[in-house]
Amino acid sequence: METCTLSKPDDGIVRLLQISDTHLFAETNRDLLGIATADSFQAVLDAITELPQTYDVVLATGDLSQDHSAASYQRFARMVTTLQKPVHWLPGNHDHRVLMQNELQVSGIRPEMQLVGDHWQVILLDSQVYGTPHGWLSHLQLEQLEAALLQYPEKHVLICLHHHTFPIGSIWLDQHDLKNASDFLAVLARYPRVKAVLCGHVHQEYDQYHQGIRFLTSPSTCIQFQPLSVDFSLDTMSPGWRYLQLYPDGRIATQVWRLEPGQFAPDLQSTGY
Ligand SMILES: [Fe+2]
Numbered sequence: 001m002e003t004c005t006l007s008k009p010d011d012g013i014v015r016l017l018q019i020s021d022t023h024l025f026a027e028t029n030r031d032l033l034g035i036a037t038a039d040s041f042q043a044v045l046d047a048i049t050e051l052p053q054t055y056d057v058v059l060a061t062g063d064l065s066q067d068h069s070a071a072s073y074q075r076f077a078r079m080v081t082t083l084q085k086p087v088h089w090l091p092g093n094h095d096h097r098v099l100m101q102n103e104l105q106v107s108g109i110r111p112e113m114q115l116v117g118d119h120w121q122v123i124l125l126d127s128q129v130y131g132t133p134h135g136w137l138s139h140l141q142l143e144q145l146e147a148a149l150l151q152y153p154e155k156h157v158l159i160c161l162h163h164h165t166f167p168i169g170s171i172w173l174d175q176h177d178l179k180n181a182s183d184f185l186a187v188l189a190r191y192p193r194v195k196a197v198l199c200g201h202v203h204q205e206y207d208q209y210h211q212g213i214r215f216l217t218s219p220s221t222c223i224q225f226q227p228l229s230v231d232f233s234l235d236t237m238s239p240g241w242r243y244l245q246l247y248p249d250g251r252i253a254t255q256v257w258r259l260e261p262g263q264f265a266p267d268l269q270s271t272g273y
Contacts, residue, residue, distance in 0.1 A: 001144045002110070004086075006117035007056045014120050014246040015055040016158075017048065017085070020200030021063040021220035023094065026071035033234060034267030037066065037222040038075060040239045043259055044221045045082055051257070053243055057115065058085050059124070061200035061218070062092025062162035070103050077107030088112060090124045092162040092200060093133045093176070097126070114148050116155070119248040123148050125161040133176040135163025135201075137184050145184075149191045156250040157194040164199045164217055168206050169228045176201075188213060196252055198244075204235065205242075205256045218242040218256060223266050223273075232273075234266045 006014055023037045030036065058080065065072035080087050087109045091097050101111055115122040123145060127135035137145075149157065165181045167174040178184060188194045189211070196214040203225040206217040219240035226233035240258035247253070 001114045001148055002112040003114040003116060004110070004112040006115050006120070006122070008118055009056070012119060012248040014117050015053070016057050016059055016122070016244040016246070017055040018059045018061060018198060018218050018242040018244065019044065019080075019221055020061040020218050020241075021092065021203055021222065022060075022076060023063055023066035023220070023222050024072040024075050025067045026069035026075075032066055033223050033270040033273055035222045035239075035264045038079070040259075040264050041079060041221045043263060044239055044241055045079060047257070047259055048083065048241065055085065055243065058083060058087040059122070059160055059198070060087055060089040061160055061198065062090055062128075063094040063200060064089065064092070064100065065095055068096040068099065070099055073100055073103035074107065077104055077109055081107070088115060088124060090160060090162060091126055091128045093128055093135070095128065097128060097130065113144070116152065120156045120158060120246045121148065121152050122158045122160065125159065127161040127163045127178055135161070135176075135178040136180050137161070137178065142183060142187055146187055149187070149194070153191075153193065155193060156246065157191065158196050158198060158244075158246060158252075159194060160198045162199060162201050164202050164206070164215075165197055166208070166210055166215055168202055168204070168217065170202070170225065171230045172232050173202055173225060193250075195250055204237075214252060216242070216254065219258060232271055234268055234270055236266070236268070239264060
């Protein structure tokens with residue numbers, strides 16, 4: 001697992017920004033169910049730059065592309081450069097793992113999966129099963145997770161992956177969750193310093209504790225899915241992102257931010273994508 005060091009602010013607080021599910025295309029103006037994904041992502045980036053909060057690192061939690069094109073990853077890299085912060089990524093079900101890595105690396109976005117600070121480590125996992133919407137953590141991923149946890153047993157831990165571990169109450173989306181959640185949870189149960197698991201994939205906010213670990217999901221920067229829906233259904237909530245502060249004593253403060261309402265309207269008649 002490639003490693004990098006988190007910056008060490010004087011107050012010891014690690015500040016992170018999560019952006020997820022940008023679903024970009026090669027073409028600038030192409031839309032996903034009524035929302036031009038490059039435009040909504042740009043609006044999110046613009047809003048982030050106007051906020052007073054500082055952050056040290058950006059986490060991009062998958063589905064960065066919708067069309068598997070090299071140009072869509074180049075577009076992501078070009079756009080996110082404006083934040084002028086280190087960016088770390090992991091793949092989602094819509095991504096092309098090899099193209100993604102190659103195109104992002106060329107743009108200076110490296111594939112480190114373990115970010116180590118004074119009091120925390122952040123571990124990024126690949127839960128993609130190419131060609132299917134659900135997730136699975138391979139034996140290798142689970143081994144690497146456990147090795148990272150063993151390496152720094154005294155540090156608090158935030159784990160990031162694309163797919164959600166627990167059902168969020170939307171039947172159609174919960175079919176596409178992490179299928180070997182029990183294997184993942186068995187590892188987590190052995191390491192009480194694991195404080196939170198952060199995901200994308202579900203295009204909505206979720207924040208629940210399970211056996212002492214906080215499970216978080218976040219909005220997409222484009223379309224939002226309706227919470228608690230049986231069938232595919234879009235939500236009118238605005239595109240958004242998440243801000244996290246990891247305190248030296250293991251506490252986490254986090255908040256979801258969204259664009260002002262009404263800037264981006266999805267096609268609510270859509271029945272899938
Ligand atoms: Fe997505």
